[in-house]
Amino acid sequence: MKLVTASFLPLLDASILIAAREKGFAEGEGIDLRLSREVSWANVRDRMAIGHFDVAHMLAPMPLASNLGLTPISERIIAPMALGSGGNAVTVSKALSEALDLPVSLDDPAEAGRSLRRLIAARQSNGDAPLRFGVVHPHSSHFFELRYWLAACGIDPETEIDTIVLPPPYMADALKRGTIDGYCVGEPYNTAALEAGDGVLLTTKNAIWRNSPEKVLGVREDWADDNPEMLGDLLRALYRSAEWCGTVANRRELATILSSGQYLNASAELLEAALAGPAGFEPFAHVATYPWQSHALWFYSQMVRWGQVEHTVEHASTASRSFRPDIYRDVLAPTGAPVPSANAKVEGALLEPTPVGAGQARLILGPDGFFDGRIFDPEALDRYISEQRRARN
The missing domain is CATH 3.40.190.10 (Periplasmic binding protein-like II)
Structure with a gap:
């Protein structure tokens, strides 16, 4: 062995x-x-x-x-x-959820974000402290997707919320104690807060960026x-x-x-x-x-x-x-596993599950859309980064 x-x-x-x-x-x-x-x-x-x-x-x-x-x-x-x-979600405290005009569906992150933006504006007018959200690491999908979602909804994640780093197992306890107002974390720590009655799902990773x-x-x-x-x-x-x-x-x-x-x-x-x-x-x-x-x-x-x-x-x-x-392809293609022939794809282009390759019926890609309809083409990386910078400014 x-x-x-x-x-x-x-x-x-x-x-x-x-x-x-x-x-x-x-x-x-x-x-x-x-x-x-x-x-x-x-x-x-x-x-x-x-x-x-x-x-x-x-x-x-x-x-x-x-x-x-x-x-x-x-x-x-x-x-x-x-x-x-997938497997991540944004969970907020019950108190914060009650202050928000939440959409009926978790699949509507745009409406959830607009509601959060209105609340943040009201808190700023009242002189209240910024909301505090937990993420698991600054080099994580949680950090980047949370910021992408907030920014696309008109919230500046640099100045209009506080972000702190906590290990995943500590998130639900921090929410219950009131240390944070919400968090983005992988399961089962969203379900744990929901079942304990301490949190409410605001949106999910899959709603922000499918698959x-x-x-x-x-x-x-x-x-x-x-x-x-x-x-x-x-x-x-x-x-x-x-x-x-x-x-x-x-x-x-x-x-x-x-x-x-x-x-x-x-x-x-x-x-x-x-x-x-x-x-x-x-x-x-x-x-x-x-x-x-x-x-x-x-x-x-x-x-x-x-x-x-x-x-x-x-x-x-x-x-x-x-x-x-x-490496993945070299190891698994000889086993008969359906493996893409490309190393990269345009992200956000597939709005429905799409069969790929006539000889690989089991290979289904997508949907992979971003909630705001944006497309990421890795061949146009410079332009995408430039557009993102302008959006930030």
């Missing part, structure tokens, strides 16, 4: 790694997958950088940040696989270079695990596995509700495990927009190459 060490945070989107161990998919590929539960993304980042783990359940923008030199200890990290899409990327398999590049066969075995195991996790009939068993104290340490009933809930975590369908370089470049565009990194040709190339669809 080949030993692979991996870290994870107690979130639903760690399911693929956890099920790979517990359901024998890793063992079936000759992998002894050792999992280490961590409390924060900073822990994952730092322990990966000093070589404590070979691979990690990782925020999708985190490999980019490491490769762009934005982390305390920079280490070359690649993402040869995504660990699903959008969330977590990836972060891999130390030196380890990948030294162990290509082992990495291939691991990706095949994780692909089989993703397919199992994405089968609705397996939800109850998956929730029971995840409920263990060594994993998410929550009731199976809560986790099953979160798996079926509106936040929409998808482990497998719509090629949810494919590491699109257009996803990496969209995150990069937001890093530039919010002043985390300067836009240069070299930086854009580094960001794009942080996601490795070539």
